[in-house]
Amino acid sequence: KAGVTQTPRYLIKTRGQQVTLSCSPISGHRSVSWYQQTPGQGLQFLFEYFSETQRNKGNFPGRFSGRQFSNSRSEMNVSTLELGDSALYLCASSLEGRDNSPLHFGNGTRLTVT
Amino acid sequence: DQQVKQNSPSLSVQEGRISILNCDYTNSMFDYFLWYKKYPAEGPTFLISISSIKDKNEDGRFTVFLNKSAKHLSLHIVPSQPGDSAVYFCAPREGGTSYGKLTFGQGTILTVHP
Numbered sequence: 001k002a003g004v005t006q007t008p009r010y011l012i013k014t015r016g017q018q019v020t021l022s023c024s025p026i027s028g029h030r031s032v033s034w035y036q037q038t039p040g041q042g043l044q045f046l047f048e049y050f051s052e053t054q055r056n057k058g059n060f061p062g063r064f065s066g067r068q069f070s071n072s073r074s075e076m077n078v079s080t081l082e083l084g085d086s087a088l089y090l091c092a093s094s095l096e097g098r099d100n101s102p103l104h105f106g107n108g109t110r111l112t113v114t
Numbered sequence: 115d116q117q118v119k120q121n122s123p124s125l126s127v128q129e130g131r132i133s134i135l136n137c138d139y140t141n142s143m144f145d146y147f148l149w150y151k152k153y154p155a156e157g158p159t160f161l162i163s164i165s166s167i168k169d170k171n172e173d174g175r176f177t178v179f180l181n182k183s184a185k186h187l188s189l190h191i192v193p194s195q196p197g198d199s200a201v202y203f204c205a206p207r208e209g210g211t212s213y214g215k216l217t218f219g220q221g222t223i224l225t226v227h228p
Contacts, residue, residue, distance in 0.1 A: 004157070033214030042221065043158075043203065048214030056215045090157050094213055100146055100165055103216060105157030 002027065004106035006091050012112045018079040021109045025072050025093030031055075032074040033103060034066060037088040046089075049074055050096060078111075086113045117141045120204055120219035128227050133191040135222050137204030140185060144206035148216065149178060149189050151200045158203060162189070194226045 005024040013019050025032050033056075034046040045058040049068035066076040072093075078085055088110050092103035119138045127133045135149075145166040150158035164171040164178045164187070171178050177190045191198055201223050205216040 031214050033216075035216075035218075043205075043218035045215050045217070048212075050214075056212055058215075092157075092214065096213065100163065101213070102148055102160040102163055103214060104160060105150075107155070107157045110155075 006106035023091030029093035030096040035090040118219040124223040130193045133194045135189040143208040145209040147206045150203045
């Protein structure tokens with residue numbers, strides 16, 4: 001069974017631009033979550049999608065948004081990029097319907113904002 | 115407000131000995147506790163979890179202990195192997211429908227020496 005796939009693996013953008021990251025969950029997983037990892041703040045929850053609806057949102061500005069498609073694939077978008085948005089962005093999926101199902105993470109997209 | 119604390123930034127052990135990684139939390143709503151291992155440039159890999167209704171869960175060389183009254187959990191690795199060298203994260207989740215929202219600790223770097 002293929003794991004969580006994130007594309008692209010690396011991205012370099014300029015301040016003020018916008019970026020879209022993509023995530024394909026494990027087959028059969030309907031919940032997709034996004035996390036940001038930085039050296040200063042560690043791993044922080046961005047948002048969670050289930051059945052194309054945002055179910056939870058972390059404490060991030062509105063420049064960070066996402067969506068989920070009917071096939072459970074998800075994208076996240078960051079508009080008006082700032083230098084502080086440089087981070088590893090991780091996507092995770094989980095099997096819905098089971099209370100104690102773990103999250104399975106992809107290898108992330110490394111975003112560098114210059 | 116740091117809800118999850120891993121007070122040891124690093125831990126060094128000899129191959130074959132026991133590794134004990136600790137995690138303290140403050141949020142009483144956490145009811146499912148996960149441990150992840152992370153290598154550089156990769157996403158976190160799920161190791162083991164424990165529900166709040168249990169005080170111990172074992173899977174091969176990995177055992178997690180939960181002390182709810184002390185809001186403390188620990189991960190034991192016996193015997194430790196050089197391949198276990200990685201960053202370990204404690205990541206609890208609140209009850210309800212927050213399946214995709216984990217709160218990560220800052221991590222503990224484990225080094226296992228041959």
